Amino acid sequence: MRKKANPKILKDIYNRLFRYFGPRNWWPGETPFEVIVGAILTQNTAWANVEKAIQNLKEEGLMLPEKLFHLRQERLASLIRPAGYFNIKSQRLKSFLAFLFSSYQGRLNKMFRSETVILREELLKVKGIGPETADSILLYAGGKLTFVVDAYTRRIFSRYGLIDGKASYHQIQTIFYQNLPHQVQLFNEYHALLVELGKTICRKKPNCPACPLKTECLKIF
DNA sequence: GACCAGGCACATC
């Protein structure tokens, strides 16, 4: 059973978050490729740990598709060690690179020229890229129109009673598509703001005193 | 020392 979301509520939440936190200027990353690497490394991992891994790659001058494509996986794994799951994530980076080089000659410009829906399907076929990572790549590295749903989004909106806690990724995404203007910049900022809110107050279990519906959040909402 | 973090694939029922 899906609850009906009110378009004004979604936009209102956005406005409040924006007023409180200001523009987030997402994604943190100097190049589209760095954004993609970050999107894979941050899977179920605190960003602070990802930063160390990214720093390691940059210091070695390896933050380029061509470089990582030719780097041995064992070496890659040891460099991204601080980000956790380093064996799995080095495989995932490698599988993305294999896709990038086999389908687009290693060129992100070329990849992002693909139509969004098609490219999303292609990315989802890459082992290690699921819906959130695919959407992060599309939106933040490619500037494509797509909404990123993550653990924070689910937590925050289910506490608001706007979604069922068990709603699927696609169901949650649909609510945003149906109730917000389809603007890349809005989708970009909205997700970033939700992460900011989540980091601030949503660490705790549901129904904790810091829940957005109770005391702590009232400073924001 | 326990618990958690901006997921995903895979096994099993």
Next chain:
DNA sequence: GATGTGCATGGT
């Protein structure tokens, strides 16, 4: 389709 498990580091 739903649920459980492995993957691993570093901060609180």
